[in-house]
Amino acid sequence: MAHLLPILVPTPAHSKIHLAGGMLSWLSEQTLSPGMLVRVPLGKREVLGMVWDRPTETRDTPTHAVDADKLRPITEALTALPPLSESWRRLVDFTARYYQRSAGEVALAALPPALRELSGEQLARRLKKQLRAGPNPESAGTPVSNLPTLTAEQATALEALAQGDASAPFLLFGATGSGKTEVYLRAVQAMLARDPQAQALVMVPEINLTPQLEARFVERFGAAAVVSLHSGMTNPQRLQSWLAAHGRPTEEGEAAGVIASPVRIVLGTRMAIFASLPRLRLIVVDEEHDPSYKQQEGARYSARDLAIYRGRLENAQVILGSATPSLESWHHSRPAEQGGRYVRLAMPNRVGAIARPDAPGGGLPLVRRVDMRHQPKGAVVSPPLLAAMRERIARGEQCLVFLNRRGYAPVLHCAECDWKSECPHCSAYRVFHKIDRTLRCHHCGYTERVPRACPSCGSPDIRPIGRGTEQIEEHLAELLADVRRPLGAAATGEAGTGGGPVRIARIDADTTRRKGELQAQLAQVHEGEVDVLVGTQMIAKGHDFRRITLVAVINPDTALFSSDFRAPERLFSLLMQVAGRAGRDSAAGASEVWVQTEQPTHPLYEALKRHDYPAFAAQQLLEREQAGLPPFSFQALVRTEARTQEGAQAFLNAASALGQDAATPLAVTLYPAVPMSVQRVANVERAQMLVESASRAALQRFLSDWQATLHDLRGTPEGQGILRWAVDVDPLAI
Template sequence: MQVLVEAPQHSGLTGPLDYLADQALPPGTLVRVPLGRRTVTGLVWDAPTADADAWAADQLKPVAEVLPDLPPLPPTWRQLVRFASAYYQRSLGEIAMMVLPPELRQLDAVQWGRRFKRLTKSLAQPPAATDAPEVLPDLTPEQQTVLDALAPSLAPGDAEPAPTTYLLWGSTGSGKTEVYLRQADRALQAGRQVLLMVPEINLTPQLEARVAARFAGRNIVSLHSGLTPAQRLRNWMLAHLGLADIVLGTRLAVFTPLPRLGLVVVDEEHDPSYKQQDGARYSARDLAVYRGQLEKVPVLLGSATPSLETWFNALPQAEGGAGRYQRLTMPSRVGQGAMPRVRRLDLSREPKPRPGQEAPPLAQALLDAIAERVARGEQSLVLLNRRGYAPVLQCSDCGWKSECPQCSAWRVFHKVDRTLRCHHCGLTDRVPRACPNCGNLDIHPLGRGTEKLEEQLAAALPDARVGRIDADVTKLKGALEDRLASVHAGEVDILVGTQMVAKGHDFRRITLVAAVNPDAALFASDFRAAERQFALLLQAAGRAGRDASVAQGSEMWVQTWHPDHPLYAALARYDYEFFAQQQLKERQMAGLPPYAHLAMLRAEGKTQEAAQGFLVEAAQLVEALAAELGGILLYPPVPTAVQRVANIERAQMLIEAESRPALQRLLARATDDWLALAHQHRPRGLVRWAVDVDPLAI
């Protein structure tokens, strides 16, 4: 029989291996098989082939054991794995094993038998019921209209099946979550399971609490990397056995086997966190759409700022779109609250600091506006998407800067623990007492991070209580929840934060949001930079004025050197539709997604020459094939934006195609040749290589 085992891309084992078994095992069964000197977990993939008898018994190793009491993984799950493997150019075994709970892959049959008995006892305990069901909020007319449009998607037996993919385009605070919960309730009432996906772990606890309150008495499980291996295995088993009613998870949850799946929700579908950035570089959002089509269940993509690919797919063909999705809109906020007024503050008109003086963190007008909010007992959010105290330390005499010796990047100064920390490779050192080059004692920070901004705001507004939320202060378990609780309790007047606090949080007391340094993304080389920046700023603006009683006076301040930039003009009107229209025109003229289809061949080597040498020969191998298929352009290899990380040089080659099928045919036929080429280049310094289909950044 054919069995999938975990095999990395460079091994060359892209498909199932053949083994002998003394009994017929259905596809999807988990087994333990010998692989070299080890015994590993494998997955029975397909039924025996017609020529199976041609193999001599002594040529194949036998299956060691079968994991008992575990139902086979269903055909639709295996088809999802097969599609992900083919589309993202990874081996079947790598995908199939990667998406299973790590602990499940490590247990033998005896260990699994014991674990399953313990799991069965815990699974037999029903969730605690409540005598006081949650009082449902009244629906807005827009919410009701959307739910009416979604109702046919769950009705069985229709002669014409309803569209399976919907874009719920609703402004921040419009009540998209309530729509998710009402539609989930419909699926649960029909005896189905619900998969609810969120982009980041830090958004999970807040939504989990709301889901738990709404569906008390139902089995609700979470699946994300913050769980212990035992918790993840238990929750996965609940889902696989059909005992979990709602699965709430991050991108890996898209592969959860759900025998009664009835609805898939992808919240904040535009978020780049849905795209895996290492290993198998899959997009959980795109796989969710495929899974909905495969299992014939509705998929609900929600966002206030949809990705341009999703927006294009939801545009009718008459308006130049693909017309693949049905668009549902909710432009108004719940309670008729108004979006904050956007004020663009022109930094070119601010007084210039004296020589040797540092510019203040915020313009005086903005500081006065925040002080006014503090005096009224309201809260303000100051957004700076750069953690640490300062991006770099510099010597005033010789010009030395805190460069990372292992990366082509600066080490960030963190004042709290007096360290220089590389955010790429993690190299950390104590701050030197003097310049390492010339011994000068005057080394000072350049630029500003959230840590410094917090300090400066506390000094400028001594009567205000300033708090900070970023990755540095939320490392410990429960730290994020504690800091969010203090904000909700009104114990913080000014919250300084990165993008972590710009989306998904319902801050009722915040009436002012300020973006400190938003210009950095306006002229970036990445073609998605403007799209990401607009989404971040609009999501941040949505944190203000969520309480209708104070919404009328809420404001969004943008400190910028380019107040007339079209991005800020569209933001001031909250006109995402106009912004998307202009961006799509630019993409079409430039031949960029969604009007073209991209793949990135990435290489890492001990030297830049080794990395680019592999890419040059890889391009030569497929030049004739690209010409044969037509409409495919191979760009010359170039170093990545951060060229060296942890003493490994990185380079990339962009492949652009007019047709997605043509791109997939080229990659499918080229991968084996590239694998053989990589083996030839390893002695020359090649470390690793990978194909990134539909890359987020170039």
Template sequence: MVAEASCDPVETGDANPATEVLLDVVVPTPAHSGLGDRLTYCHTVALPPGTLVRVPLGARAVVGIVWGTPATAPATPVRPISEAWQALPPLAAEWRELVGFAARYYQRALGEVALAALPPALRELDAARLQRRLQRAPEPVPPVSPPPAETPPPLTDAQAAALAAIETVDQPILLFGATGSGKTEVYLQATARLLARDPQAQALVLVPEINLTPQLEQRFRARFGDAVTTLHSRLTPAQRLQHWLAAHLGHARIVLGTRMAIFASLPQLRLIVVDEEHDPSYKSQEGARYSARDLAVYRARLGADAGCRVILGSATPSLESWHAADSGRYRRVHMDDRMGGARWPRLRLVDLRQQPRGTLLAPPLQAAIEARVARGEQALVLLNRRGYAPVIACDACGWKSGCPHCSAHLVFHKADRRLRCHHCGHTAPIPRACPDCGNVDLAPLGRGTEQLEEQLAAALATLQRADGTPVRVGRLDADTSRARGALERTLQAVHDGAIDVLVGTQMIAKGHDFRRITLVASVNTDGALFASDWRAPERLFALLMQAAGRAGRDAAFVAAQGSAVELWVQTAYPEHPMFAALARHDYAAFAAQQLEERRSAGMPPFSHQALLRAEARQLEAALAWLRHAAEAAHDLPGRAHVMLYAPVPMALTRVAGIERAQLLLESPHRPALQALLAAWMPRLHALRGLPDTRGLVRWAIDVDPLSF
């Protein structure tokens, strides 16, 4: 499409079609604007695709990316490019293909995805400031600082077999490695072998959360020195730009980051590692709503001719990846044994029906924790709910502390005596009396990590460690790790033995290499056991398996203590079949059973889904807009193979004063679903402004949704 065809050329130069080159430029145009993915501009010389430029767009000057040349010359005048950033190497063709695929598959504007993948600070520069920034960029560093900072340990047979498969198999590798089996060492040595073969090659290592980055970064830096850089949202804008430039210029050989790093510009990318590939954090819940794991597989395919490999590692792979391996699309490589002969935790089920009513920590479990601490061992206690109590309630009239802006309760946080909404951030003081009936006897209902920490500290108050000092109980959740450096300090305290019992949410179950943990306990399991989300069993099994994997990792320490390594689970349903597979640590049996259920029900991965979500000031407006959307899809390509369900309110209907509803699309044929979505988009944009949809705030399509 012509860029601002009705406008005169800007003052940066005269547009002379006879002498100037026409270029298609991707700019961040709103999807509903109707301007298309690419706009045509002119320039004095030809620019290679991938060149960053600054161009006029309406009254603004914006950063764009040259995408090629127009197929036909426009009939009307075009505006010239204001400046071209030729000092910066163009973005590679494989990067542009990745961005183009993500925009098409996830139904977003090309410019939205392409420009969002660049550091915000880069988009604010001009050519002169960029030139100064590039002059200050550090020189490339060798991939390994001689001599190596850390000597690699000898490989086990399973690790050697995994490395051989990575180097010889052209398919994506699903590294099915038990917790503590040494998957990280496989990642390290696969990277080292790659850089030994090609010193200019680059590797991308993805982790699901920033909380896991410091630990993995420490191990990679110990092995590869300054050849490692990071990309995640906790970097300052200046740091993010610096690290992105290091990757783009090839100075950084190894990039370690969260899901956003999948769009990093890595011109010599030859290895992609997706650690804990099952983690739902790899799926973005805003913007393009992309899956970094799935894009990693696609990006490796784009670089296959250059030898790019992808490793998906997990002790509890996603059922989609497991099914892909079953069907031959991925190569599954097993690492079944834990390092050093470490033993698997023995499952101990506590039947809550046999415990006093309202028990937070069953007496047998509390006694087991006390015994461990007395022997100098450590314990983890998992409760996936932060705060002191999920709600404050009045026994007299039934009032509960609801959020005024959300369909959720305000959570009681005792540390600062506040009620907090974990969805919109609203806070309020604890009322002195019930707002409805005036009763002053308000009580917390349910338990959170604050209350569990308090109860454990009280229970262990009279117990002393072997050195005579008091027992210390720590907590790790989103509240305690918010301050800068707090996460690292807590983890280091656990590693140093300064914390005897660590209470926390699922943060404590992911990837940490604790050496003195011999007991892990899950105290509130049943809420996830019967959740309405059909993915809940998969997530719960993965969480418990991952949590269990924190125990008994140091076989020598366990042997010296003479202790049994245990996983305690409190449940009112000990006969549930999931626990039978958990007791055997048999993920394969659990996956087979779950996949058979999904096959029978026609659920993913045996079908493909998308959600159309609408948000409005009034719920009826959101539902009305979705009904119009469904009617507009009746004659679209692929419609005969796509089921459109009736619009319904979302489970959490109101968030921050906005009402939310959704419409589910499902098809056994991915191409049919994609064809319908692509043809549907223009009609959806045209639905704004209908009389019964006034108050519509926004809408979005979520392809391959993980939450409903």
């Protein structure tokens, strides 16, 4: 007897199948449980699908009459793999509904790419090979006995975590260097001790932060207990880690789906939120404020927000950690009597400051503001900052110079005819890279050699405007050419005589293109082989540089007057993070952060000088409440791409007009369509429209009902020139 199976398949957002949640029906001779993987014919292709729960009246996914004569049988079922759990399927369902995507798109994209290509036989062989390899992770990796002594603040936080449950997430608000990672390690250790089968998920915002965190977890728990999961791994590596977390069938109980104990700890980036962890009991989101947790392609989900939902779904404790929490998390962690839903745990002091209160470098660094209006005209590095750097280097200490713009200069300019290095395919300038003498667009990748003369008028006088990390590196080499580091500083950090010239290193996306380059350069910094480190936000967070005692921030003012209301929050967070790289070793001496600005009295810099995030957050939340902005309202962006800007905006405005009748009773506001900040990329015009409501439920209801309107518009004259469109719920950039 053939069974009718509802199966999720990957479908594009513009397909009509999207409205059915990406679910179609196939026939099967076997009775297969929801969560089983199958291979099915779809058109002329064969794709991986997933057996899903049958739609009910309570679901948003509509049910349709099925003509059994037109149904095709599945190709095969991947029975070697245990089904994905009900809680995992509910996570996918929620993600699809909330972020306005199909469940098939979310579910299949959450699986390792290599898994989508394997047949049932190939998967069975892979599982048996992995089952025979190495010892059981339960029996490997004994925690070290000589654990570091906890500070009073760490002990208090861990006591609160031990007494808490999964009913409310914890926000660990800890200064940079306060020992948040040790709290994560102890929390995982306590969880594993309480439940011998429990699993923990620890998330970081960026791939380059994974190796150092993995090293600490492996040191504490052993290599067999820890796996990583991020896009920097090869497809076979990702599959191996995913299978280790999901659990593998035992050789005795393969047919019954009996599984061997899965690995206990998974470390990963935002993609890891969809890892199959059948015994998940703890979720840690480190640097929870970081925008990298928001996916910007496909299903535009927030891994941080999904961590909160998954914790509630699986009765797992959730810890959000940051020195500069997102304003949403900070607002939710206000006292319970004021409506707060999170529990805030404060660790305001650095470990060195608590253990050695008399140590000059144990506390937070001193912030100095340099008014660039009073410095020599055209100065890149102010004389006071330069003198401070020379003094630090002469003592054998390290300096970090932060500029969040790579390349040599953002624009090349002709003074004769006003030509600028515009990209012919984007509404942006090509960046001048002096090292390889190219003009490179950082949006579409279009690259050309630097012209010998102006392409417009032929003048040879073309000059760079603005500065990037390449130029800062070159300029510092000139300014510090006569400075000598002390002998033996690289090995001991102690002053001496007869040292060599200053060693300057640059870390940005251009110097770390090849695999392993970032780790090699970071190792040089840690070993003291670098005196001055120049870099972008890649070096601003998470790195534990023990010898850096001076941080210099170049030209941070551009974000102060951005049209994006989140720009000040991002800038303050970035500056606090980069400031936290200074003086992490209490024995290194007093540390400083120099900020070169033309707005030294700006409230943001006033709060930064005091390291006063609560004051900054209070001021920003007051402004947002008065303006009715998140977290006091809820937003979605509808973005379109078309061959013409007029066509992109016409599609959005037509959708707005058709949605007004549904929006008005729900108190949902649809704003007029406008071009995006970079409105043309790779010859594609882009526009956006903001949708806003004071009620999250009202916004979700409107967006769900509006989906059919957006799909139907593709067949109208307004939709003819549209290449694609997407809904971004809770956008981080407008």
